[in-house]
Amino acid sequence: MTEHNRIFAEQISSARKGIISRVALNLAQRIVKALAVGQKDNVTIYFYPHTLKLAEETAEECFRKGADVLLNLYTDEYYEAYLTHLNEESLRQPSDFCRSLAETSTVEILLGGVYDPSFFRQIPTSKLAASAVGESKAHLPPRRRRTIKQASVHLGAVTRPRAKVAGYNYGKWRRMVEQASLIDPAILSKRGRKLSSILSDAKRVVIADQKGTNLKLNLKGRSPFMDDGIIDRTDLRQGFTDIEIPAGSVTVVPDEDSAEGRIVFGLPVLWRGRTIRRLEWTFRDGRVVDFRGDQGAMSLRQSWIEAAGDKDRIASFTIGINPKAKLGFSLNPISAGAVSIAIGGNQDLKGRNKSSFYFQGTIERADLIADGQMLVKAGKINQ
Numbered sequence: 001m002t003e004h005n006r007i008f009a010e011q012i013s014s015a016r017k018g019i020i021s022r023v024a025l026n027l028a029q030r031i032v033k034a035l036a037v038g039q040k041d042n043v044t045i046y047f048y049p050h051t052l053k054l055a056e057e058t059a060e061e062c063f064r065k066g067a068d069v070l071l072n073l074y075t076d077e078y079y080e081a082y083l084t085h086l087n088e089e090s091l092r093q094p095s096d097f098c099r100s101l102a103e104t105s106t107v108e109i110l111l112g113g114v115y116d117p118s119f120f121r122q123i124p125t126s127k128l129a130a131s132a133v134g135e136s137k138a139h140l141p142p143r144r145r146r147t148i149k150q151a152s153v154h155l156g157a158v159t160r161p162r163a164k165v166a167g168y169n170y171g172k173w174r175r176m177v178e179q180a181s182l183i184d185p186a187i188l189s190k191r192g193r194k195l196s197s198i199l200s201d202a203k204r205v206v207i208a209d210q211k212g213t214n215l216k217l218n219l220k221g222r223s224p225f226m227d228d229g230i231i232d233r234t235d236l237r238q239g240f241t242d243i244e245i246p247a248g249s250v251t252v253v254p255d256e257d258s259a260e261g262r263i264v265f266g267l268p269v270l271w272r273g274r275t276i277r278r279l280e281w282t283f284r285d286g287r288v289v290d291f292r293g294d295q296g297a298m299s300l301r302q303s304w305i306e307a308a309g310d311k312d313r314i315a316s317f318t319i320g321i322n323p324k325a326k327l328g329f330s331l332n333p334i335s336a337g338a339v340s341i342a343i344g345g346n347q348d349l350k351g352r353n354k355s356s357f358y359f360q361g362t363i364e365r366a367d368l369i370a371d372g373q374m375l376v377k378a379g380k381i382n383q
Helices: 003-016 024-033 049-064 077-086 097-104 115-122 125-146 158-168 170-181 185-200 234-240 296-306
Strands: 040-049 068-073 107-111 149-153 202-209 214-218 226-227 242-244 248-251 260-263 269-271 273-278 279-284 287-293 314-320 339-344 358-363 366-372 373-377
Touching: 003 202, 024 040, 024 149, 024 170, 024 234, 049 068, 068 158, 097 125, 115 273, 125 279, 149 214, 158 170, 158 273, 185 226, 185 248, 185 373, 214 269, 214 273, 260 358, 269 296, 269 358, 273 366, 287 296, 314 358
Parallel strands: 040 068, 040 107, 107 149, 149 242
Antiparallel strands: 202 214, 202 366, 214 260, 226 248, 248 314, 260 279, 269 273, 279 287, 314 339, 339 358, 366 373
């Protein structure tokens, strides 16, 4: 048995034994309810072997609603071969299969990612950048023309190999993600409405901390988007059709030309088989003019350099509102009181940045002041 086949067998066995199936049924019901899946929907569920049980439970819940469902299986070996053997020119071209699915699906459910991301370290960053371009070309045009509801389910990204890379305690990480995933959306909505109301009227925001962060942003009347884990009529009317599970955030797309100052990120972020523990950006005249950090950050920087478009402009800032999401694992942006900043493409948030590059980092214990009002103080929501 090859190493890949052994890993595949372990993943199937783990899924069948219920490593994630203890919450699979409740989570499947939550996913289908959040997306308001109905009889007219064509649902594509993207999954890996370790999320097989959750994929099956979710498909069954969709069938109960009368929807048509396709299970679309990926494996680590498949994805590694795709990145290894296709040249950069081929990777930049949109997949006809992916484009066809995007044209047919009315609902997409993404159940995590690769089981062991360590192979990404052997893939040139130029190929990763090329693949991101191809993915954008395949999926973004259909999403602009028609309504496609999408849920990204983070539990599928919780694996032992990822925990090893990041230095996480696997058991604590998994339990935290499960608890954060099943929180009542009404609790998140109540927390988020207050912040959204204030930010809707704000013109200027200052984000600062004790480690050197001092960033100024112009909101120019930009409306916030709240992800409370449910796509409702208001979201559809505003054109916001993506949710994260677990959810819990209020996000604003500021004036993309307005960022001035410095950001220091000190919380770990998993990226392409690496862990980024220190990252700094400096903005001048709305653009990133300095990009530095640890070894993981330098790998990210190389991918940033090789990307095209508005990669150096601010994409969004986010305030977390989920009380069950803990800092220091992989849910930093939705942890209650956490403040996160992203650069790169933001058209999915109705912004104007066009780029296949996107990255978000979280500031630990940040202050956020909107028009002189302290909304977040030292990482705690001040409301």
